[in-house]
Amino acid sequence: MQEFIRIPFDTLVARLSAILEANGCAPWVAQVIGLNCASAQRDGAHSHGVFRMKGYVSTLNAGGWVDGRAEPLLEDVAPGFLRVDGMNGFTVCALARAREAALAKVKANGCAVLAIRNSHHLGALSLDVEPFADEGLIALSFINSMASVVPHGGRKAALGTNPIAFATPRRDARPLVFDMATSVMAHGDVQLAAREGRTLDKGVGVDRDGNPTDDPRAIVDGGALMAFGGHKGAALALMVEVMCGALVGGKFSREVDLKQHPGAHTPHTGQSFILIDPQAGRGTLPPFVDRVEDLMGYLIDAGQTRLPGDRRHEARDDSMKNGVPVSAELMAMLEEMERG
Template sequence: MARLTLAEVRDIAERVLLKHGFSDLQAKAVAETMVCGERDECRSHGIYRLLVCIATLSAGKVNPTAVPVVYSQAPGIVRVDADGGFSQLAFQSGLEALKQKAASNGIAALVINNCIHFSALWVEIEALTDMGLVALACNPSHAWVAPAGGRGPVFGTNPIAFGWPRKDKDPFVFDFATSAVARGEIELHRRAGKPIPLGWGVSPEGEPTTSAQHALDGAMLTFGGHKGSALAAMIELIAGPLIGDLTSAESLAHDDGAGASPYHGELIIAFDPKRFLGDQVDYHFERAERLFADIEGQGARLPSARRYEARARSLLNGVEVSDDLYADIQALI
């Protein structure tokens, strides 16, 4: 294992992206997401994704010099055309307008169109909780996931994320795919030659499998059977047709066998507690803290607690990257 500081992770990520023609703004925005993944020990969303980014570029499926354009769609909606670039810079471009609209209306939506997406949503959620906003985000991906009772891909991994700011504490955040696991986790198992647990996917013949390759060639499964399947369908609708962007099946068709990252839209909704609650905001947020105390008081752990523990370790000790992955990334430089 290679041990790197977070500054070294950032430098490597930016160097790779710049070397392959990404603009400075695109490279910095994308690299920062990878730093966050490594920092919180979410390695399937760390610098491993550099391989995915360059493969997507090589396939001609991302605009490396994209300049997002921000539109005020409505009093409560800001729309950003990502110009075929990665989602990170588009999100950053619309963030201030989203904050202002949420402060004015109490609730506002950020719609990102025409973006390439590969990252975890909690990075964007934490940007909003840092502003004191409650936030919700979701997006489709490629059609890799079978619906409950089916055996062929229809849905994407279709993540959904939520964040609640907390005074002087890490925010309450969850971010999970509606598939049984993120696709990157199956890919990491494939790279390591490790079997996957039953329930993650089915073979091309629709049979349960522990082979990562068979699951990648066949279909992934939703979590929770019909419940995860219904959530996946909801995300297809509200982050697809509702915002005028692609479903997961349409994203995969656009890919046309290139094996690139998904091309679609993203929906982020922000709630301003001050606008909802006025001078009662502190009182009601204290009530929320009692809920968290009741959860943790039973020995249960809040979502993202493991990430925050990992973050503290990484900030102190740096992160570890496998020698094989490090060699693959160095080869890109």
């Protein structure tokens, strides 16, 4: 049993932001990332929560791999298409700066693409899409990462863990949100398993020689993950590369080369969003959110007891009421970072 310490959410945001600022981030950048990282911890997405702070700090000190003071550049390229050059900063910061313009586009056009390149993502993708659903929009997002997944029929890594996230508004409930790595496991979860000395299921990955392994350390140390669901998951991972590397004009997972930057952990890639206004021109059709509730009813009737995102919403409620749980080990890490 791990020991957890409970911290008020705002306190956690402030502490994380201060550490990020002390490590070279501009104040607004530190605030955006601190909020993002604390929110993942709040939602129980531990592989993208406080655990990631070591990666952020190490990356910020990796000889210019990422620019913690970057000012993203927005390019309004078409009525339904917004491009953003992250200027080698963090992707969540580019998203924060692009959010209002993207919302205006989707509301005027019925749909919009937001294509972010030249940026670094280390957060939970669910947090990127959920706020759009809070605005009544459907949001789909894709991120590529670093070569760590074997393509279909291949023998070594060429694809990232390449998550896909989806969010839709509901009527009387918080948005339905899912966020899935297209690998069998998220790389963050493999890293956690390696730290905790756990073994994995068969079929999760291969070692550096391409042999199947259940040892997370062998996967992290030069091995690679498999896509989920065989050739289907591999095709989705490939789609994410097209939607990020090619569409946004950024790097493919295979092109991320950290070798000259010891300590760097962030993929320098891209992220794309597809935003849709489901109320566009509905006329006499029933309201979108009413129909989503009908669907939820069918799922529950068929015996589904937990909907995607339920676990996150429950963890969030508990965190906001009782404080965000942070393990004693991670708290010690934070305190060490605060000492500098």
